[in-house]
Ligand SMILES: Nc1nc2c(ncn2[C@@H]2O[C@H](COP(=O)(O)OP(=O)(O)OP(=O)(O)O)[C@@H](O)[C@H]2O)c(=O)[nH]1
């Protein structure tokens with residue numbers, strides 16, 4: 511049986527190794543109540559210093575276990591590596607880790623915030639799906655730190671702190687659920703999703719890379735966000751007033767792609783001449799700043815499809831369009847690298863905000879107007895067979 515991967519620490523283990531955390535309720539049959547205390551494992555791995563009842567080992571393939579000390583049954587299953595509480599039915603459902611990476615300032619935090627918002631709302635309506643934070647921490651952090659800023663106060667989010675500066679911070683973990691075939695006995699299909707908001711700089715430092723290695727190597731798929739404005743050739747195409755990154759400060763998209771590739775090849779034991787067998791979505795962010803340079807009829811400017819399946823033809827048109835743009839933007843090295851080292855890749859063009867922000871870090875139109883943000887994610891879900899996809903009309 512294949513190993514499971516913890517959505518919180520990316521540790522790998524067998525289902526049987528899953529641990530249990532006692533409920534901490536008063537004992538049964540004259541047995542004492544188990545005491546709560548800070549859990550050194552949880553504190554070390556995820557920086558959580560709060561007190562919890564003890565963890566014990568039992569058959570992790572079962573959904574509950576009896577704690578001998580207090581005689582009580584518990585359904586609170588925990589990761590053997592970091593002691594995080596695992597999502598309900600973990601190990602019985604699909605669990606997919608999608609890594610979101612990109613250079614500093616490429617738009618990762620804005621993208622993650624808007625993507626999750628879209629998954630809850632418009633994508634939910636389109637696919638009959640729901641997205642719920644898997645734990646209290648995720649629900650609270652997403653709402654307080656991300657959603658309220660962008661959707662409530664219309665402010666951009668501050669640059670993400672590096673791993674070294676912020677210490678450990680757990681990823682956001684969600685349950686994506688979709689009703690089955692619509693029949694009466696519709697079974698829900700659930701996918702556990704884990705998002706880790708990396709700081710772009712973390713791809714530059716040794717500590718940062720170490721943290722990212724386990725994250726990237728455990729991921730089932732990668733979304734690599736690329737800021738088209740970081741490519742020199744787009745300078746004259748950028749809408750007037752749209753902020754551009756300081757070229758001396760950000761890494762080129764090809765450098766980031768090369769680094770990820772070099773990191774994964776040994777980690778995944780790719781044979782010489784072989785390819786990395788994880789799908790990678792290379793998504794150009796901030797396309798709003800380049801609207802006017804794209805043809806009126808461009809597939810990238812077209813609104814995303816609304817049908818309850820992934821539209822393959824539409825996606826391939828966007829893919830081809832971006833590939834052609836890459837040539838214009840002196841980015842053909844990116845395509846060569848993807849062809850050579852990655853078994854499955856696709857290009858996307860999107861905008862999280864819909865319009866360039868103001869200089870003082872606010873939304874210029876006052877509202878978030880996302881464009882095609884869910885595309886890369888839906889492509890990956892369709893690759894995982896978590897949502898249906900249409901057949902391409904030409905092959
Ligand atoms: N035009 C435009 N600009 C965007 C968009 N999303 C983000 N930006 C700009 O890009 C800047 C960086 O965005 P972030 O989301 O903080 O980027 P990041 O990749 O998380 O950056 P680090 O955390 O420093 O690695 C923002 O301050 C915005 O100015 C977008 O959809 N359109």
Ligand SMILES: [Mg+2]
Nearest residue numbers: 618619669670
């Ligand atoms: Mg960030």
Ligand SMILES: [Zn+2]
Nearest residue numbers: 516519589592
């Ligand atoms: Zn874990």
Ligand SMILES: [Zn+2]
Nearest residue numbers: 532544577580
């Ligand atoms: Zn107990």
